[in-house]
Amino acid sequence: xxxxxxxxxxxxxxxxxxxxxxxxxxxxxxxxxxxxxxxxxxxxxxxxxxxxxxxxxxxxxxxxxxxxxxxxxxxxxxxxxxxxxxxxxxxxxxxxxxxxxxxxxxxxxx
Numbered sequence: 486x487x488x489x490x491x492x493x494x495x496x497x498x499x500x501x502x503x504x505x506x507x508x509x510x511x512x513x514x515x516x517x518x519x520x521x522x523x524x525x526x527x528x529x530x531x532x533x534x535x536x537x538x539x540x541x542x543x544x545x546x547x548x549x550x551x552x553x554x555x556x557x558x559x560x561x562x563x564x565x566x567x568x569x570x571x572x573x574x575x576x577x578x579x580x581x582x583x584x585x586x587x588x589x590x591x592x593x594x595x
Contacts, residue, residue, distance in 0.1 A: 488520065499527025499577075515591040522584050523548070523577035532574030537589035541565040541575060546583025550575045 491503035504519040515537060521529050523546070532551055541550065543563045550557050550565045552573045559565070559575075567573040569591075577583035 491519075495529060497527065497529050499524035500529040502529060512593070513590060514593045515589070517589040518587065520544075520584065520586050522582055523575075524582060525577055525580050528574060528576040530574070532572050534570050534572050535589070536569050537591040538569050539565075539567045539573065539587060539589045541567075542586045544584040544586060546577055546581050547579035548575055548577045548583050 486505050488503060491505065493501040493503055495502045500521060500523050502519055502521045504517060506519075507517040508515065510516055517537070523529065541564065543559050543561055545561055547558070547560045550559050550563075550573070552565060552567050553571045557563075557565075558578075565573070565575070575585065
């Protein structure tokens with residue numbers, strides 16, 4: 486799927502999310518994967534929790550990720566993992582555009 490063909494979703498100022506895939510697979514109840522760009526000072530949404538496990542990989546820029554009350558400064562190549570139902574979030578604290586890729590996974594027996 487070509488990035489330029491994906492519409493931006495979400496309504497948070499300074500954040501653009503593009504979803505590459507969102508749906509079930511033969512082995513999983515749900516998978517969502519995509520890319521998000523954040524302008525300096527922005528976040529896609531407030532810290533939240535959901536039943537899916539989530540992986541985030543920072544591709545560009547700098548920011549902070551909060552998982553279960555622990556804040557970590559992140560940059561290109563850094564990864565976040567959040568278990569299901571754990572409070573987590575990401576904010577661009579740098580002075581340039583931040584880009585990250587996400588994947589959320591929900592097992593069929595979850």
